[in-house]
Amino acid sequence: MLKVIGAGLPRTGTSSLKAALERLGFGPCYHMFELMSHPEHIERWKPVLQDGPTDWDGVFEGYEAAVDFPASIYWQELSRTYPDAKIILTVRDPRRWHESVRNAFPDPSRLDAEGLPEPMRGMADFLPALTEAAQERLELGWAPSLTLTEDEAVEVFNTHTEQVRAAAPADRLLVFSARDGWGPLCDFLGVDAPDEPFPHLNDTETMQRMFAAMQESQTVVSPFDT
Secondary structure (H helix, E strand, O other): OOOEEEOOOOOOOHHHHHHHHHHOOOOOEEOHHHHHHOHHHHHHHHHHHOOOOOOHHHHOOOOOEEOOOOHHHHHHHHHHHOOOOEEEEEOOOHHHHHHHHHHHOOOHHHOOHHHOOHHHHHHHHHHHHHHHHHHHHOOOOOOOOOOOOHHHHHHHHHHHHHHHHHHOOHHHEEEEOHHHOHHHHHHHHOOOOOOOOOOOOOHHHHHHHHHHHHHOOOOOOOHHHO
16 A cells, blocks of 8 residues: 655656665655566556556555556546655656656667567567656656756646645645655655665666667666665
């Protein structure tokens, strides 16, 4: 059962938040890294992307939190399914976000599915469907890495932020930047802050390495599994 739901877009410090939540005892935390390093999870997500009845407990079996895509695409459904769960909207400077997304994501159509090993072949087929789901569910022109200008991407980012703020119950929502550190996050979750630095992980570099491993037909390993 999920205790924390991330509503933030990718490349907004979601890997840092994943690490922080797990350090605070809200783990394991689902993230796109989990899906890429465990491509068998695609079977969990197929009914979701097909808009069929969803067993969310089955999708997130073994996890207590979920951030980043694909989970954040469905943050509203998850918030209704888990009414006691906290909602965290990760944010950052939208222009730097646009640059990060452009650098992190390849064009899914350029991934050679036939040249990948069987487990990763499914991931190459899955990514375009995931992009389409984000466009439809979040009502955003989600393709900043491919077609959007910086100004258009800033509008996408700001629109999403406003939509979450308007739709999420105020008493369940934290708008959070990794720069804020432990304080606001721990206060929101009702836990003590650790006596250690807040984790600051580089989403873009990690995603680049994982996509490169896919394209080179290597096993994709989450940075949290090493």
